[in-house]
Amino acid sequence: MKLEGEYVFNGPREEVWALVRDPEVLAAALPGAQSLNKVSESEYEGKMNVRVGPLSGVFSGKIVVSDEVPPESYTLSVEGRGSTGFAKGTGHVQLIDRGDGTTLMKYEGELQVGGKLAGVGQRMLETVSKSMTRQGLESLNQALQARMAAKSEGQEEGNYTPPSEAQFAAAVARDMAGEVLSSSRVMWIAVAVAVVIVVVAVILISRGGG
Amino acid sequence: MKGKWIGQPIKRNEDPRLLTGQALYVDDVDMPGMLHAAFLRSDYAHARIRSIDVSAARARPGVVAVYTAEDMADFWRPGPLIVPPPRNVEGIVFHARTQIPMVKDKARHIGDPIAVVIAESRYIAEDALEDIVVDYEPLEPVVDMERALEPDAPLVHDDLDSNLAAHVVQEKGNYEAARAKADVVIKRRILVDRGAAAALENRGVVAHWEPKSQQLTVWDTTQAPIPIRNGIAAMLGLSEHQVRVIAPFIGGGFGPKIMMSQPEEVLVPWAAMKLNRPIKWIEDRRENFIGTTQERAQIHDVEMALTRDGRVLGVRDVFLHDTGAYDPYGLTVPLNTQSHGLGAYDIPNYYTEFKVVFTNKMIVTPVRGAGRPQGIFVIERMMDLAAKELGMDRAEIRKRNLIPPDAFPYRQEIIDQAFIELVYDSGNYLPVLEKAMAMIGYDRFIEEEQPRLRAEGRHVGLGLVTFVETTGVGPYEGARVSVESSGKVSVVTGVGTQGQGHFTSFAQIVADQLGVDVRDVRVVTGDTAQFHWGTGTFASRGAVVAGNAVKAAAAGVRAKILKLASKVLETPEEELELVDGQVRVADIPERSISLGELAVMANPLRGAVEPGTKPGLEATDYFGPQYGATASGAVAMIVEVDPETMMVEIKRFVIAHDCGTVLNPMIVEGQIHGGVSMGIGNSFYERLVYDDNGQLLNASLMDYLLPRSTDMPRRIEIAHLETPSPLNPIGSKGVGEAGAIPVPSAFAQAVEDALADYGVEILETPLSPNRLFELLSARG
Numbered sequence A: 001m002k003l004e005g006e007y008v009f010n011g012p013r014e015e016v017w018a019l020v021r022d023p024e025v026l027a028a029a030l031p032g033a034q035s036l037n038k039v040s041e042s043e044y045e046g047k048m049n050v051r052v053g054p055l056s057g058v059f060s061g062k063i064v065v066s067d068e069v070p071p072e073s074y075t076l077s078v079e080g081r082g083s084t085g086f087a088k089g090t091g092h093v094q095l096i097d098r099g100d101g102t103t104l105m106k107y108e109g110e111l112q113v114g115g116k117l118a119g120v121g122q123r124m125l126e127t128v129s130k131s132m133t134r135q136g137l138e139s140l141n142q143a144l145q146a147r148m149a150a151k152s153e154g155q156e157e158g159n160y161t162p163p164s165e166a167q168f169a170a171a172v173a174r175d176m177a178g179e180v181l182s183s184s185r186v187m188w189i190a191v192a193v194a195v196v197i198v199v200v201a202v203i204l205i206s207r208g209g210g
Numbered sequence B: 001m002k003g004k005w006i007g008q009p010i011k012r013n014e015d016p017r018l019l020t021g022q023a024l025y026v027d028d029v030d031m032p033g034m035l036h037a038a039f040l041r042s043d044y045a046h047a048r049i050r051s052i053d054v055s056a057a058r059a060r061p062g063v064v065a066v067y068t069a070e071d072m073a074d075f076w077r078p079g080p081l082i083v084p085p086p087r088n089v090e091g092i093v094f095h096a097r098t099q100i101p102m103v104k105d106k107a108r109h110i111g112d113p114i115a116v117v118i119a120e121s122r123y124i125a126e127d128a129l130e131d132i133v134v135d136y137e138p139l140e141p142v143v144d145m146e147r148a149l150e151p152d153a154p155l156v157h158d159d160l161d162s163n164l165a166a167h168v169v170q171e172k173g174n175y176e177a178a179r180a181k182a183d184v185v186i187k188r189r190i191l192v193d194r195g196a197a198a199a200l201e202n203r204g205v206v207a208h209w210e211p212k213s214q215q216l217t218v219w220d221t222t223q224a225p226i227p228i229r230n231g232i233a234a235m236l237g238l239s240e241h242q243v244r245v246i247a248p249f250i251g252g253g254f255g256p257k258i259m260m261s262q263p264e265e266v267l268v269p270w271a272a273m274k275l276n277r278p279i280k281w282i283e284d285r286r287e288n289f290i291g292t293t294q295e296r297a298q299i300h301d302v303e304m305a306l307t308r309d310g311r312v313l314g315v316r317d318v319f320l321h322d323t324g325a326y327d328p329y330g331l332t333v334p335l336n337t338q339s340h341g342l343g344a345y346d347i348p349n350y351y352t353e354f355k356v357v358f359t360n361k362m363i364v365t366p367v368r369g370a371g372r373p374q375g376i377f378v379i380e381r382m383m384d385l386a387a388k389e390l391g392m393d394r395a396e397i398r399k400r401n402l403i404p405p406d407a408f409p410y411r412q413e414i415i416d417q418a419f420i421e422l423v424y425d426s427g428n429y430l431p432v433l434e435k436a437m438a439m440i441g442y443d444r445f446i447e448e449e450q451p452r453l454r455a456e457g458r459h460v461g462l463g464l465v466t467f468v469e470t471t472g473v474g475p476y477e478g479a480r481v482s483v484e485s486s487g488k489v490s491v492v493t494g495v496g497t498q499g500q501g502h503f504t505s506f507a508q509i510v511a512d513q514l515g516v517d518v519r520d521v522r523v524v525t526g527d528t529a530q531f532h533w534g535t536g537t538f539a540s541r542g543a544v545v546a547g548n549a550v551k552a553a554a555a556g557v558r559a560k561i562l563k564l565a566s567k568v569l570e571t572p573e574e575e576l577e578l579v580d581g582q583v584r585v586a587d588i589p590e591r592s593i594s595l596g597e598l599a600v601m602a603n604p605l606r607g608a609v610e611p612g613t614k615p616g617l618e619a620t621d622y623f624g625p626q627y628g629a630t631a632s633g634a635v636a637m638i639v640e641v642d643p644e645t646m647m648v649e650i651k652r653f654v655i656a657h658d659c660g661t662v663l664n665p666m667i668v669e670g671q672i673h674g675g676v677s678m679g680i681g682n683s684f685y686e687r688l689v690y691d692d693n694g695q696l697l698n699a700s701l702m703d704y705l706l707p708r709s710t711d712m713p714r715r716i717e718i719a720h721l722e723t724p725s726p727l728n729p730i731g732s733k734g735v736g737e738a739g740a741i742p743v744p745s746a747f748a749q750a751v752e753d754a755l756a757d758y759g760v761e762i763l764e765t766p767l768s769p770n771r772l773f774e775l776l777s778a779r780g
Helices: A013-020 A023-029 A122-152 A165-180 A183-209 B015-019 B055-059 B069-075 B122-129 B175-181 B225-236 B263-275 B285-291 B332-339 B372-390 B394-401 B429-440 B442-455 B502-514 B542-569 B595-601 B665-685 B743-754 B769-779
Strands: A002-009 A033-040 A043-052 A055-069 A073-082 A085-097 A103-114 B035-041 B047-053 B063-068 B113-119 B133-138 B164-172 B184-192 B204-210 B215-220 B243-246 B279-282 B298-306 B312-324 B349-358 B410-415 B421-424 B459-471 B477-483 B489-493 B521-524 B576-579 B582-585 B592-594 B617-623 B629-641 B648-658 B716-720
Touching: A002 A122, A013 A023, A013 A085, A013 A103, A013 A122, A023 A033, A023 A043, A023 A122, A033 A055, A043 A073, A043 A122, A055 A085, A103 A122, B035 B122, B035 B263, B035 B285, B047 B113, B055 B063, B063 B069, B063 B122, B063 B263, B069 B263, B113 B122, B113 B263, B164 B332, B164 B410, B175 B298, B175 B312, B175 B349, B184 B372, B204 B263, B215 B225, B215 B263, B225 B243, B225 B263, B263 B279, B298 B372, B312 B332, B312 B372, B332 B349, B332 B372, B332 B410, B349 B410, B372 B394, B372 B459, B372 B743, B394 B429, B394 B459, B429 B442, B429 B459, B429 B629, B429 B648, B429 B716, B442 B459, B459 B743, B477 B502, B477 B542, B477 B595, B489 B502, B489 B542, B502 B521, B502 B542, B542 B576, B542 B582, B542 B592, B542 B595, B542 B617, B582 B595, B592 B595, B595 B617, B629 B743, B648 B665, B648 B743, B665 B716, B665 B743
Parallel strands: B035 B279, B215 B243, B312 B349, B489 B521, B648 B716
Antiparallel strands: A002 A103, A033 A043, A043 A055, A055 A073, A073 A085, A085 A103, B035 B113, B047 B133, B063 B113, B164 B349, B184 B298, B204 B215, B204 B279, B298 B312, B410 B421, B459 B629, B477 B489, B477 B617, B576 B582, B582 B592, B629 B648
């Protein structure tokens, strides 16, 4: 599966570079990431909760950064395994200074998945991957804003709260629904789903009581 | 040979039990102390296993044992070569690599078993699978058949020089000479892709070892209980009489359940003995996609040589056959493709060559049709292309080439899956084709309806094909028939039943022989404690081979009844008749004795009997045909394609078929309905999609599409024509696979016809809406 795209960060290239090379920020920003540790200058190890359609499970794996040209480009190799299968990929990331204080990130890569993830999750995989990438980048951008704001105020740490896993999951679901339905219909479905959940909850609670 | 019961649409004896939930399936077996097994299967299509750490899984509460190949020690051995290659084909190459119980060195396909967990519940077992850490070294997989044969391709089996599993060349006449004389030669590449058997009930095994009686009982969703009993006994070092295999009611077989000594079938009984506890394993749907055998992928490069007036002089077909990671079932499937490559036609010259290729995909063994649909797809597509090339009507070109009725037995001069020369025993093909044409209203559709609908802008098309089906192959089956003192009759046979209606059709055969009501005949199949000999239910052979064994045994009992009754009633045998559970003197019906009374007399408790007397009204007999009986048929269908969505609607579906003597038309129709639905799946819905890494991308029923009732034609119009087979006393031929064989070729022709104005040529199956869209887009 090919993953490629572009994203504009509201900040200078050096700041973006520093951000994407900071494991703590990455761990906070990556959807489902539980931990990410730097094992060497170019290697990270971590755990990530991946949820695709009916499948969910913890993946443990490593990320290797190579061909680094700070602050312009680098190559990422990702390898992860978990009870729902495995994923392996390489991606090339480019940061382009747009000259107006913003930075254009271009990325392209190949992702290979296997096991249940491929066999049962295939249909949802592309949407989920894209959604996770988009969300990851958005929260990185928010982290960037927070960091820059803090700097301008002379603080050490930025005041950035990464989104919770539930927020991520909701966003993935929204993206998936958006793939097949127009946004107005999504609203209706969301309302319908909410109603069903409430009804089921009421039934369960009343049964529990009786 | 219609009788009071044979040939009648009798309602099935087994249905009340099935419909009221009283039928035993493997998953219904429940025993105190029973444990549950779950298998860890490879996520990689091709990977070396560096190490497996099962310590955490073993430590999980509720886990009783975790086994890997290493734990099996001497019990680890590759399974049997179920079907060896024929010895009488000259120059045959065959490399046997049979299925292994668990991966030792490397995983060769997605789903290859790596470890088994035995736990107090399936939930615990499944959780424990997640505790197992396998250190894989991923290897480059071979997925594409042509790539697999390139010299630098990775090897599925490192001890072989290449991925070539087998190579077979057979020739009838001389194709090259025929080609030199031909007016027209047509050449195409035709593709058939993989599908699943997708039985409603997945596989399952329950094993129970009783140490005090030293008896092992195995409930198994198998199509071949007796061979599996023998295999399990041999592996565990037990006597065959210590092992009882029960194949109870089974929710569909379709081929993969013939497979013997599959990992689960070997490991569950082995572990049950080791742990001294009953163990159950029930396959889940994803396991069925990655752990149960599949079929159909082939690439054909085919050539047809014809005269200008449409006589086919010869066919040359060179094809690749994908066997997946192992080839335990030998060459049955590609040999069947070879033997159906000439279809119902009298073609004097035939060069047929195939190479079987190992790939990093699930193992290929017969699935309903078993190579036959591919052969028929190729020959029928070529007939259509030839008709177009010659500007002939597609029905006409077929008529001109059909084997004439006086040519039977018709020799094909090649060796078939039964290791003997393929001979079509009997048939009358033209009336079958004409019947299908009449039923669909061929001429009227072509001349009036289609032009009218086309003028309205609708895309309607017709498909018309013929087919043959080799059925009822040997070696043999047996049966024992006994009249009990109640007057009721018991029949036991070694085959198993997966929905074929044996409890009724076998009862009909016996009822006619013994003059009893069909409901008074109790049939037992698939229990090795009841009958010791046999092979199994496959290759459309139950009604032919086991059916005739039942008839022979019943005839033996009839002879015993007449002999004894003649003494009791003091009347010559010729003057007796068997009616309504009585033996009576034909002219004096009131002089009679019931079968029950006779049965008691035949099994006296006191007194002396004549020397040489065998007790009871019981007989055992066997039947083995000289060679298989060949059934035939024709399918006609009308479809409409929606050019916006590329969805295909089947407007009408007609099948005229000849399976010799029909035992029970209702059961035969049921078989055809099921076969047709599978054929429709193989035409437009069912395709197993593997990616370049050997990952199966649609391993669930969310993504692997089975035809639903709404995808089926509203009615399947069936005509039975009967040309009895001279090869067996009943005159029957098999029908189990008939429906599945012709449909893809008829469907492709009909869709091509519907899209005639786009000039698209369909050279592959299965199709899909998106594939049709691609084909049309490619035409511009």
